[in-house]
Structures are given as C-alpha cells and as structure tokens.
Amino acid sequence: MESIARQSAKLCPFVHSVTTSVHSVKSLGQANLPAMAKQCPFMGRAMRTANYATSASPATANSTRSSLREDESAFVDHATAESAFDYDGLFEHELQKKRVDKSYRFFNNINRLAKEFPLAHRQLEDDKVTVWCSNDYLALSKNQEVVDVMKKTLDKYGAGAGGTRNIAGHNKHALKLEAEIAALHKKEGALVFSSCFVANDAVISLLGQKIKDLVIFSDELNHASMITGIKHASTTKHIFKHNDLSHLEELLAMYPRSQPKLIAFESVYSMSGSVADIEKICDLADKYGALTFLDEVHAVGLYGPHGAGVAEHCNFEAHRKSGIASPQERTVMDRVDMITGTLGKSFGTVGGYVAGSLRLIDWLRSYAPGFIFTTCLPPSVMAGAAEAIRYQRSHLDLRQAQQRHTSYVKDGLADLGIPVIPNPSHIVPVLIGNPDLARQASDILMDKHRIYVQAINFPTVARGTERLRITPTPGHTNDLSDILLDAVDDVFNTLQLPRVKDWQNQGGLLGIGQPDFVPEPNLWTSDQLSYKNDDLHPNVKEPIIDQLEVSSGIKY
Structure with missing residues (x-):
C-alpha cells in the first residue's frame, strides 16, 4: 500500500499536496482514503455524482446500496440512455459508395x-453459356483421371x-501431394495450405515477424494476398x-548488404498478363x-516443359532433357528461394503451397499460424491435386493447345482493332477504360451472345483501366473463338467503345496505341510449341517420388 501511495504522490497533484502538507507517504497508506478522496476536486465530484459506495464497513455498504435502490436516477446508464451504433447504416453507406463509383461486385x-x-448453365439447367474467363486453365477439374481418383x-x-x-x-494424401509439389519445382520440401492466399500471407508475415530488421521490396502490382502478408509482417x-528493375535496384542499394531483405514478386501478373524477369531479379538478390x-499462381501448369511455371520455362531445354531430375547446370528455378503456387487454377482443385529448402519448410511448418491452426484439406482434394500435377507433367500438349488458342484469339481481336493490353503470356485483357461500360459489355456478352466474361473493375485494377479478362483453355477451339470474336466486335459497336485507333488518338494507354511501345515476344517459342509429349524425358511418365521427411517433422 505504501508503494502505491508513493506512486500516487508522484502522479497526482492533490495527493502530492496532501502528503507534503498533512501526511507523510507512510501515514497516507494507513489513512481513511475515501474521506480524503472527497476533498479532491475531481474524485469528490465523481463520488457525489455517482453516490459512490465505499467498503469502509458492511453496514455502510448495505445502507448505501439501499439508498441506491431508492434513487436509481443517480446513475447514468449508458446501456439504455443512448442509441446503439448504427451498424447497418455504416454498411449501407460503404456499399452505396461502391454503387456510385461502379465498383460494386455482382456475381x-x-x-x-x-x-x-x-459450357455452363445459369440458374436453370437449360440456360447454357460458354465460359471464357475461368482460371481452370487446363480444364483439369473435369479431367476423368483426376475425377476418378477423387471419387475413389x-x-x-x-x-x-x-x-x-x-x-x-x-x-x-498430404505426404504424396507435398512430395509431388517439391518434385515439380525441384525443391527439397513443400508445404500445403488451405489456399495460396493463406500461404502468401503466412510465409511473408512470418518472415517479417521473425527476421529482425527485414526490409521487403514488393512489385506494385503484387496480388492482394502478398500485400496482406506484407502488412502483417509489420x-x-x-x-x-x-x-x-532499375527502380528496384535503387531501393535495394539504400541498405547495407548485411541487412536482411526480401524481394516479393509474381511470374505472371493475372490482370495484365505481364511477366517478371526472374533471372535478373535473382541477379539483384545475389548482389544485394x-x-x-516468387508467386507462380498463374503460371504453374502453363509454362515450362513440365508445368512448373515461368522459372522452369527460363531453362526450358535443360529441364526438358532432365525430366524430373535436376539439370547439372544451376537453373533459375534453383536460384529462387521460395515458390508459392495454387492447386485451384491449372491443377483444377483447391489449396495453395510453398516450395523451398528443407530448413525453410520445416521452419514454416513449425511456426506459421496459417498452417498450424487451419484444418487440413480433405483427402479427396489432395489426392486429386496430386493426380493433376502428375497428369499435366507428362502432357505437354495441354500447355501448347492453350497457347495456340490464346494466340488465335489475340490475333483475331487485333484484326478487329479491339484493344488488348499487350503481354507475352496467356492472359487476354480487353481494355474498356470505364467501370460502367465494362459491366454493360459483360452483360451484353451474357444476355445476347450467351458468353460469360466477367468485368474487372477497381480495386482489382486501377481506375480508368477497367477491362474484360479472357482466358482460353485447351477446350476453346477455333470455332468457339470465332463466335467470341464476333460477339466482342458487336459489343464494341453497340456501346461505341474505343478501339485501338481511338486510344492512339488519345496518346495511348498500357501499351495500346503508344507509337514507341515495343511488345515482348511470347514466352513460348515456335520450337517449344513443336515438341510432342514423347519428346519429354521418360522419367516424367510414371515416376516414383519419395515421401518428404519434412512433411511429418525431421527426427534428430
């Protein structure tokens, strides 16, 4: 009690004056504190307002409680005297803002x-439309071998x-899946999460929380999951x-080489189709x-001879010749420290993962809350994902068909003067440039032409760059593409949307109509597109992949 009194004397002017003029600190601890408190200009007023009850004696306390029951108006009951916060009003206000700026989402x-x-059906089963915007890039969600494994x-x-x-x-099933993922990316280990959003958030945030003074360098178009992880990294x-990369190097050069750093980026940026120069980023990482x-979410299954992504595609021939084995030379994929990917796009199921070194994976398995405290994926999902990875690895023709159909659509749109944001990948972003018109374009395609292409608005893309995002698959043959091209042409005529020449007259945007813009060549070369499945190494057909020790925990 004496120590509390001493602290009070230091902090409270009233107690300080009392202890110096009337009592010592020691005697204050033995004094009648409620009586003294009434003399305080602040506590006294509060006690009179609330008819404050002390515990000086049971009799006094009982008497006070009785008087309170007789005069309950002495209390200000905030639970009933004030109106509750208007939660629904807040929600409606925020939703109304999205309706006004045309970014409200309708599914x-x-x-x-x-x-x-x-094909897909809408509410009624006979109301069928052709889907042109799925991320099921290889249609493996419907592959019979994958489905059969999941059923069993x-x-x-x-x-x-x-x-x-x-x-x-x-x-x-978890053991097999993580072994397949590690083998795909030629890493020592892999860890499966409930989604790649969770994986990205979990990995990046843990790195920031555990590595003292870590500095994170992030591409401005990184996915929301990476941005969330960076925020949580604190x-x-x-x-x-x-x-x-010049800007990246300027930022890297601000810090000593000894300070820990992380460069976070994607291989294929899903809304623009642009592709990172992974090798040069690795050069900068080594230098600094x-x-x-590396997030390969929109690249796994689609690039590289075995579908490991753009990092594998950088050394296409070396990986094609070695199959599931690591090439003798050090590859770009070797140089990337951690690769995240999804099981929910090209692999046709659901879930996410990270692949990396044995120590990294064991560390994440031991510390990442997003892994530790999340229910494991169902066995059927993991079995289906593993089968999808195995199947696509030996089916080079799936990737090639997807690329050919993409080129056919891009060439057809170019012939019509339809503005497509140029890129070297499989994404076909048709620039609209207005959120309301993008929504209307999507509606006309659906209601008039029975074609489903979702409008992409803010915050997924920047305001003024709204678009339709088209993603061909191996099943979108040329006859279906011709129907799409006629439909998009009709939409542009109906809504009087700007074509390439119109963007050119305005000075151009995002590489469209810009006279000095030099487009990048497609990632897939004509030689790579000419290979057959039999040109892959025989070891990709039915490989026996050993279980990863790290999946269960490494025993010492």
Missing part, C-alpha cells in the same frame, strides 16, 4: 458442366480430414514500379543479399 450464377466443357478417395476416406494436421495427424517495406519470394 453471376455459373455452374460449369464437367461433361460439356466449356472420397469413398474410402470420407469427406474431411478431421482437423488440423497437428491435432488429427496427416495422411498419405516491418519496413518499399514498393517498386511494376517490373522496373536478398531472399526471393
């Missing part, structure tokens, strides 16, 4: 038909995993201009002592 009812790909696993092991891997244990960050974090 179409699209039910993709496994037996009639790329579902019948034998049930619908769910039973909980987190820490509580329920994991199973052979460390210094710098955002470099999109694919501008940085780790590299």
Whole structure:
C-alpha cells in the first residue's frame, strides 16, 4: 500500500499536496482514503455524482446500496440512455459508395458442366453459356483421371480430414501431394495450405515477424494476398514500379548488404498478363543479399516443359532433357528461394503451397499460424491435386493447345482493332477504360451472345483501366473463338467503345496505341510449341517420388 501511495504522490497533484502538507507517504497508506478522496476536486465530484459506495464497513455498504435502490436516477446508464451504433447504416453507406463509383461486385450464377466443357448453365439447367474467363486453365477439374481418383478417395476416406494436421495427424494424401509439389519445382520440401492466399500471407508475415530488421521490396502490382502478408509482417517495406528493375535496384542499394531483405514478386501478373524477369531479379538478390519470394499462381501448369511455371520455362531445354531430375547446370528455378503456387487454377482443385529448402519448410511448418491452426484439406482434394500435377507433367500438349488458342484469339481481336493490353503470356485483357461500360459489355456478352466474361473493375485494377479478362483453355477451339470474336466486335459497336485507333488518338494507354511501345515476344517459342509429349524425358511418365521427411517433422 505504501508503494502505491508513493506512486500516487508522484502522479497526482492533490495527493502530492496532501502528503507534503498533512501526511507523510507512510501515514497516507494507513489513512481513511475515501474521506480524503472527497476533498479532491475531481474524485469528490465523481463520488457525489455517482453516490459512490465505499467498503469502509458492511453496514455502510448495505445502507448505501439501499439508498441506491431508492434513487436509481443517480446513475447514468449508458446501456439504455443512448442509441446503439448504427451498424447497418455504416454498411449501407460503404456499399452505396461502391454503387456510385461502379465498383460494386455482382456475381453471376455459373455452374460449369464437367461433361460439356466449356459450357455452363445459369440458374436453370437449360440456360447454357460458354465460359471464357475461368482460371481452370487446363480444364483439369473435369479431367476423368483426376475425377476418378477423387471419387475413389472420397469413398474410402470420407469427406474431411478431421482437423488440423497437428491435432488429427496427416495422411498419405498430404505426404504424396507435398512430395509431388517439391518434385515439380525441384525443391527439397513443400508445404500445403488451405489456399495460396493463406500461404502468401503466412510465409511473408512470418518472415517479417521473425527476421529482425527485414526490409521487403514488393512489385506494385503484387496480388492482394502478398500485400496482406506484407502488412502483417509489420516491418519496413518499399514498393517498386511494376517490373522496373532499375527502380528496384535503387531501393535495394539504400541498405547495407548485411541487412536482411526480401524481394516479393509474381511470374505472371493475372490482370495484365505481364511477366517478371526472374533471372535478373535473382541477379539483384545475389548482389544485394536478398531472399526471393516468387508467386507462380498463374503460371504453374502453363509454362515450362513440365508445368512448373515461368522459372522452369527460363531453362526450358535443360529441364526438358532432365525430366524430373535436376539439370547439372544451376537453373533459375534453383536460384529462387521460395515458390508459392495454387492447386485451384491449372491443377483444377483447391489449396495453395510453398516450395523451398528443407530448413525453410520445416521452419514454416513449425511456426506459421496459417498452417498450424487451419484444418487440413480433405483427402479427396489432395489426392486429386496430386493426380493433376502428375497428369499435366507428362502432357505437354495441354500447355501448347492453350497457347495456340490464346494466340488465335489475340490475333483475331487485333484484326478487329479491339484493344488488348499487350503481354507475352496467356492472359487476354480487353481494355474498356470505364467501370460502367465494362459491366454493360459483360452483360451484353451474357444476355445476347450467351458468353460469360466477367468485368474487372477497381480495386482489382486501377481506375480508368477497367477491362474484360479472357482466358482460353485447351477446350476453346477455333470455332468457339470465332463466335467470341464476333460477339466482342458487336459489343464494341453497340456501346461505341474505343478501339485501338481511338486510344492512339488519345496518346495511348498500357501499351495500346503508344507509337514507341515495343511488345515482348511470347514466352513460348515456335520450337517449344513443336515438341510432342514423347519428346519429354521418360522419367516424367510414371515416376516414383519419395515421401518428404519434412512433411511429418525431421527426427534428430
């Protein structure tokens, strides 16, 4: 009590004056504090207002409580005297802002038909449309071998995993899937998450929280999951201009080489189709002592001889000749410290993952809350994802067909003067430049032409760059593409949307109508597109891949 009194004397002017003029600090601890408190200009007023009850004696306390029951108006009951906060009003106000700026999202009812790909039905089963904007890039969600494996696993092991891997244990499906992912990216280990959003957030945030003084360098067009991870990392960050390696190097050079750094970037940026120069970013990482974090979400399954992504594509011939084995030369994929990807796009199921060194994966497995406290994916999903990875690895023709159909659509749109944001990848972003018109264009395609292409508005893309995002697959043959081209041409005529020449007259935008713009060549060369499945190394067909020790924990 004496120590509390001493602290009070230091902090409170009234107590200080009392202890110096009337009592010593020691005697203050033994004094009648409620009586003294009434003399305080602040506490006295508060006690009189609330009819403050003291615990000086049981009798006094009982008497006070009785008087309070007789005169309850002495209390100000904030639970009833004030109106509750208008939560619904806040929600409506925020939604109204999105309606006004035309960024309000409306989801179409699209039910993709496994037996009639790329057809889907809307609310009614006879109301069918052709889907042109799915991220199921290789249509493996409908692949019969993948579906059969999932059915068998579902019948034998049930619908769910039973909980987190820490509580329920994991199973052979998780072990097999992580081994397949590690083999795909030729890394020592891999870890599966419930989604790649969770994986990106978990990995980046943990790096920031655990590595003292880490500085993160992030491409300005990085996905929301990476941005979220960087926010949760709670460390210094710098955002470099999109694919501008000169700007990146300027930022890196601000720090000593000994300070920990992380460069976070994507291979294929999904809304523009632009592609990072992974090799040069690795050069900068080596020069300035940085780790590299590469998101291959929109590239796995589509690039490289085995579908490992753009990092594999950088050394296409070396990987093609070695198959699932690592080439003798050090490759770009070797140089990337950690690669994240998804099972929900080209691999046709759901989930995310990170692949990297044995120590990195063991560290993430041991510390990342996004892994530890999340229920494991269902056995059937993991079995299907593993089968999808195995299947596409030996089917080079799937990637080639997707590329050919993309080129056909891009060439056809160019002939019509339809503005497509130029890029070297499989993404076909048709520039509209207005959120309301982008929504109307999507509606006309759906209602008049029975074609589903979703409008992409802010905040997914910057205001004034709204677009339609078209993604051909191996099933979008030339006859379907011709129907799409006629429909898009009709939409541009109906809404009087600006074509390439109109953007050129305005000075150009995003590489469209800019006279000094030099487009990049397609990532896939004519030689790469000429290979057959049999030109792949035989070891990709039915490889036996060893279980990863790190998936269960490394025993010492």
